[in-house]
Amino acid sequence: MNATPPAKRPGGRSARIRDDVHEAVLDLLHSDGWGEITIAMIAEHSGVHQATIYRRWGSVPGLLDDVVTSRLLTTPMPDTGTLRGDLETFAARVAESVGSPVGSMYLRATLLASKNAGEAHEYGFLVDRGLEIQAMLDRAEKRGERVPRFLQLFEIVLIPIYFHGMFFAAVGPDHTKTLVDRLIRIVEGVEPEPMDGYSRTFAEHFNAGNGYLGSDKDQSSRKMS
Amino acid sequence: MNATPPAKRPGGRSARIRDDVHEAVLDLLHSDGWGEITIAMIAEHSGVHQATIYRRWGSVPGLLDDVVTSRLLTTPMPDTGTLRGDLETFAARVAESVGSPVGSMYLRATLLASKNAGEAHEYGFLVDRGLEIQAMLDRAEKRGERVPRFLQLFEIVLIPIYFHGMFFAAVGPDHTKTLVDRLIRIVEGVEPEPMDGYSRTFAEHFNAGNGYLGSDKDQSSRKMS
DNA sequence: CGCTTAATGCAACAGGGATCGCGTTAATAT
DNA sequence: ATATTAACGCGATCCCTGTTGCATTAAGCG
Numbered sequence: 046m047n048a049t050p051p052a053k054r055p056g057g058r059s060a061r062i063r064d065d066v067h068e069a070v071l072d073l074l075h076s077d078g079w080g081e082i083t084i085a086m087i088a089e090h091s092g093v094h095q096a097t098i099y100r101r102w103g104s105v106p107g108l109l110d111d112v113v114t115s116r117l118l119t120t121p122m123p124d125t126g127t128l129r130g131d132l133e134t135f136a137a138r139v140a141e142s143v144g145s146p147v148g149s150m151y152l153r154a155t156l157l158a159s160k161n162a163g164e165a166h167e168y169g170f171l172v173d174r175g176l177e178i179q180a181m182l183d184r185a186e187k188r189g190e191r192v193p194r195f196l197q198l199f200e201i202v203l204i205p206i207y208f209h210g211m212f213f214a215a216v217g218p219d220h221t222k223t224l225v226d227r228l229i230r231i232v233e234g235v236e237p238e239p240m241d242g243y244s245r246t247f248a249e250h251f252n253a254g255n256g257y258l259g260s261d262k263d264q265s266s267r268k269m270s
Numbered sequence: 271m272n273a274t275p276p277a278k279r280p281g282g283r284s285a286r287i288r289d290d291v292h293e294a295v296l297d298l299l300h301s302d303g304w305g306e307i308t309i310a311m312i313a314e315h316s317g318v319h320q321a322t323i324y325r326r327w328g329s330v331p332g333l334l335d336d337v338v339t340s341r342l343l344t345t346p347m348p349d350t351g352t353l354r355g356d357l358e359t360f361a362a363r364v365a366e367s368v369g370s371p372v373g374s375m376y377l378r379a380t381l382l383a384s385k386n387a388g389e390a391h392e393y394g395f396l397v398d399r400g401l402e403i404q405a406m407l408d409r410a411e412k413r414g415e416r417v418p419r420f421l422q423l424f425e426i427v428l429i430p431i432y433f434h435g436m437f438f439a440a441v442g443p444d445h446t447k448t449l450v451d452r453l454i455r456i457v458e459g460v461e462p463e464p465m466d467g468y469s470r471t472f473a474e475h476f477n478a479g480n481g482y483l484g485s486d487k488d489q490s491s492r493k494m495s
Numbered sequence: 496c497g498c499t500t501a502a503t504g505c506a507a508c509a510g511g512g513a514t515c516g517c518g519t520t521a522a523t524a525t
Numbered sequence: 526a527t528a529t530t531a532a533c534g535c536g537a538t539c540c541c542t543g544t545t546g547c548a549t550t551a552a553g554c555g
Contacts, residue, residue, distance in 0.1 A: 056552050179472035194468035195475050204433045205425045231463045238456045243419035247404035
């Protein structure tokens with residue numbers, strides 16, 4: 046699953062280089078914002094030779110996968126005692142990381158690589174996360190709560206967060222709450238979803254919210270008639 | 271909005287070349303399946319020189335945008351008399367085009383271009399479609415039906431279709447019906463969503479359905495523990 | 496400490512994407 | 526029909542991504 050298979054000599058120098066490269070990646074993603082990240086840039090900024098990076102990680106997606114799994118996604122899944130609580134903190138966390146340059150970059154890199162020429166890039170941490178999420182659901186079910194299927198959770202809460210974050214901008218915690226609320230309503234079947242936070246028409250929505258989705262990031266004016 | 275600005279000499283030869291290139295793109299997308307599309311390939315397959323293609327369209331995303339807007343998205347929005355009917359046929363159509371190589375390719379190309387270096391690729395036809403969708407909703411509301419907000423429709427029905435289609439496989443008409451049904455349930459507030467079609471756990475879901483989402487396209491075996 | 500060899504540095508090179516200058520063709524206007 | 530010039534074809538060329546062979550460094554091990 047990891048980009049660096051069990052190394053035979055992971056000690057001092059290799060570890061140092063690994064750290065240098067990782068840090069360079071994070072630096073670049075932080076400074077350059079959303080610009081493209083090339084291996085040449087990483088090589089120069091870290092002082093590690095290109096060839097080394099190509100040999101160890103192969104490609105930018107592979108390197109990003111390593112960075113993400115080894116540094117960013119180490120926080121354990123929430124366990125607040127209620128499914129709603131778990132989902133809300135988890136969704137907020139996902140939204141935050143997907144909205145950041147690192148997360149957005151990673152998702153786009155891995156997903157774009159996914160359908161490309163044969164070499165089906167492993168979905169890496171996505172599978173791990175899936176298992177952890179399932180454990181979270183299982184806990185809730187064991188407590189006696191009504192729980193959604195995984196695909197429901199994925200479609201109703203996670204996919205919108207991913208989509209917003211990748212294409213437009215990070216979604217705020219208020220909206221993640223709305224998504225979680227929607228999921229729970231669906232599972233429990235209560236009264237219809239309130240429409241307070243929603244623009245009435247597409248035009249309003251598009252113009253007011255900046256961008257295609259009503260999120261709150263500035264995005265050079267693009268009105269329509 | 272269009273990739274080719276109002277040409278000063280759009281007649282005979284230019285039009286012929288434009289058609290040749292468009293047809294080559296469609297041919298390649300049909301035959302090569304999901305493989306990468308390069309301008310070199312298009313040039314060879316169409317008999318038009320690379321330099322010409324670069325000059326007129328600039329890049330693959332630009333060319334795809336032109337192809338899509340001028341050839342593929344000309345079918346009018348459905349008007350069946352009920353919101354559910356409209357949504358179901360529309361969703362099925364979207365799923366089909368997004369699942370096809372052309373649609374998938376286009377979406378992924380725009381995705382790549384969207385947040386990349388400055389040149390904010392226009393979302394092109396997406397805005398047009400948004401307005402048409404809104405008109406569909408307006409018609410339904412005028413008939414007295416309870417209608418969702420645009421963002422709800424977008425998040426609950428369209429985004430999942432896009433996401434599935436772009437990164438995994440096309441969703442079948444059965445699942446699009448599920449999505450539409452979900453939306454209408456949310457707006458009208460009825461009993462909880464049935465869970466028949468959903469795998470029980472993430473592992474089941476992942477292994478059985480092939481790929482991360484339970485869709486029905488073969489995808490080289492990738493089991494997990 | 497000394498030996499083995501994994502891992503890195505270095506430079507040269509292949510390959511492809513994209514651009515440019517210039518000659519040629521043909522669309523448009525008169 | 527003729528002139529004008531937009532648009533195309535062609536080849537050379539640049540630049541960037543990624544690879545490879547070989548020398549050098551240092552990690553792991555006795």
